[in-house]
Amino acid sequence: MNRVSRMVVVTGAGSGIGRAVTVRLAQSGYDCLLVGRRKELLDETAELAAPAGTSLVPVSADITTEAGRQSVLDAVDASSAALSGLVNNAGGTYVAPLFAQNLDEWRHSFALNVEAAAFLSFPAIERMGRDGGGGIVNIGSVYGKVALNRAFYPERLTSNTERGPERGIAYAAGKGALRQLTRELAVAAAEYKVRVNTVSPGLIRVEKHSLTDVETEVFGRATPLGRMGAPAEVAGAVNFLLSDESSFITGAELVVDGGWTIW
Template sequence: MDLNHRSILLTGAGTGIGRAMALELARYAPRLALVGRRSEPLEEVAALVREKGGEAVVVPADLTADGAPAQVVAAARDRLGGIDVLINNAGNVRAGRLEAIEESEVLAQIALNLTAPILLTRAALPALRASGEALVVNVSSGFGLLGSPFYATYGATKAGIAHFGEALRRELHGEGVHVLNVFPGATDTPMMDSSDARAEHGFDYESPEEVAAAAVAGMIGDEISVVRGASMDRMLTRNREDPAAVDQMLAAGKDELEKVVAGHSSL
């Protein structure tokens, strides 16, 4: 896909991977609608995008509020003159044993990680179809491909958005709207600040800039998926061929993992 001068709606744009994607996309002189809960970081990113030659507007919103996805899409379409690319990047996490997580924390992850991007995509489809060459990008997670203890709800939402993307890609095949799923591994973002998981626990961190560069390359290359994480391919192969062996491998470090991720929350 030619990204030059495209109208792009990007959620979760104020920090982390979203911020890095906005700056990576800025080199293509896009028109960006930057969406997030807080105006201040969005304004900072918008200023950096403009310095790099792009255009940017800020759309503060809680995507989990009633009617918010449709309102955000309408605002972006009106201010950008259309939508060529929708990037569903906003997300949250609450790790820990399932019975130790509050019901409200379960629902909050489902609302932002799964329900909101589905409703955003639904609302954006008329504008995307009108583009003639459009793209939906869903930022999932390595945990959407490989189930990890203490990330049951988070993993379920990320597997859900990936499956949604795959199904939608096939639904829209040949209709001018492509869908790309991106699966970051552990990424050094503010979302991970409350986690004590490190390399010895299986968390090999990339920078958000590395993930953003790979995602944008996948967008340009019309890829179906972008999978990050140095060991992810090996783990996925092993999990497919002998999932019981992966169970045993993860069990060996389960007690320590529970300790280091018990406080991991971005809610």
């Protein structure tokens, strides 16, 4: 099949960073496959990206399941565009007291933050290799690099002497695993002309995680650039790593945090 158009799959495309990434990639001329669980949110993202004039296909799927991932791959294979990119953006947090961690919640956290990215990347690399190569961007987090300091969340996280301090340990461990997944995939995928990189956002204002005024002020003071980031600023980094301008970059991590982790 002679396929000319370039398509990128974006998971978690219904809001926040995933929505901003979809809009930015559409503006760069990519057809986009929008993946998420809520069809109405995917439709909203498609409407926002529509002025770019590229193809935008919403796929409602739970990518923590084999059936959900297969529905994404079926949509890829049904497209006339060549798969040239995958953005593993879908993710979620799990916060609980240290001595009250729930195994099922842990497993779901890893299924969403790590397993889904891995088991979408494997078939994506195979398909991109057949079409001449491409790129994968895993959306990590600064909390895959540094431990969470509860002082930044004085109104959100509490310390309970019986159950221990509240922590997002499963999320942090998952994002750390995602960083190493990027390195392993980068080496394995190189022979297929597929580059794999990580973008690790810092404190980004998204509607899903509304911050209090106190938290916003604290984070602003703790960031060298003096403010929190916007989803569009993460999207710009993703667009760069999928573009030909980053053709000699693989296995790398681009931290988008306003300098927060360098202090």
